[in-house]
Amino acid sequence: GAGVSQSPSNKVTEKGKDVELRCDPISGHTALYWYRQSLGQGLEFLIYFQGNSAPDKSGLPSDRFSAERTGGSVSTLTIQRTQQEDSAVYLCASSFGQTAGANVLTFGAGSRLTVL
Amino acid sequence: GNSVTQMEGPVTLSEEAFLTINCTYTATGYPSLFWYVQYPGEGLQLLLKATKADDKGSNKGFEATYRKETTSFHLEKGSVQVSDSAVYFCALSDGGATNKLIFGTGTLLAVQP
Numbered sequence: 001g002a003g004v005s006q007s008p009s010n011k012v013t014e015k016g017k018d019v020e021l022r023c024d025p026i027s028g029h030t031a032l033y034w035y036r037q038s039l040g041q042g043l044e045f046l047i048y049f050q051g052n053s054a055p056d057k058s059g060l061p062s063d064r065f066s067a068e069r070t071g072g073s074v075s076t077l078t079i080q081r082t083q084q085e086d087s088a089v090y091l092c093a094s095s096f097g098q099t100a101g102a103n104v105l106t107f108g109a110g111s112r113l114t115v116l
Numbered sequence: 117g118n119s120v121t122q123m124e125g126p127v128t129l130s131e132e133a134f135l136t137i138n139c140t141y142t143a144t145g146y147p148s149l150f151w152y153v154q155y156p157g158e159g160l161q162l163l164l165k166a167t168k169a170d171d172k173g174s175n176k177g178f179e180a181t182y183r184k185e186t187t188s189f190h191l192e193k194g195s196v197q198v199s200d201s202a203v204y205f206c207a208l209s210d211g212g213a214t215n216k217l218i219f220g221t222g223t224l225l226a227v228q229p
Contacts, residue, residue: 004159031215033217036220041221042183042205042219042221042222043160043217043219043222050214055213055214056213056216059128068141076154091160093160093217095215097215099163101147103122103209103211103215103217104150104162104165105151105162106162107160108159109158109159110159
């Protein structure tokens with residue numbers, strides 16, 4: 001597609017429920033990133049995909065968080081047993097994945113998660 | 117580890133005022149540096165970038181110069197407009213295996229008419 005698409009744009013859930021957030025990157029972009037933007041804080045890196053593999057999961061805050069990517073395209077971020085502190089905007093970005101020079105990421109509009 | 121520090125906001129200016137948003141970084145090696153902007157209700161967009169020391173990135177009247185000696189990448193604009201009101205994020209890419217961006221906490225700019 002023309003841009004990075006994320007769904008849902010807004011999700012309200014109850015504490016303890018599982019949620020899935022979807023990211024559809026720009027066609028041809030091999031690198032895909034998930035970030036979290038919490039109120040009053042910057043962007044926190046969660047996970048990086050190159051193709052379907054995730055060589056850097058260092059930012060996932062707990063084992064309740066997982067992500068996968070299939071077909072080198074769509075990615076799903078899953079949060080199990082949601083907690084109130086998971087409330088944030090979850091951003092997906094993709095790029096051509098250059099190994100040198102400026103790696104320009106294109107971001108989606110984000111999925112706003114509210115855990116009640 | 118690599119990190120980015122940018123000035124706290126909010127920054128409130130009158131239209132046509134001069135803007136500076138400070139950004140300094142800590143990194144091993146030679147990172148690429150970026151400014152991203154997030155307009156109200158929109159996603160992050162790349163504003164400008166610089167890939168090596170003394171490079172100047174520029175776009176939409178904004179400029180930033182990669183200063184290795186001071187490890188800085190300050191954002192400037194000579195005359196701001198109301199439409200520049202947004203959150204500005206400084207970031208670096210260390211060019212390592214993941215090429216992920218490390219962001220500052222963001223600076224909210226509010227321009228008043």
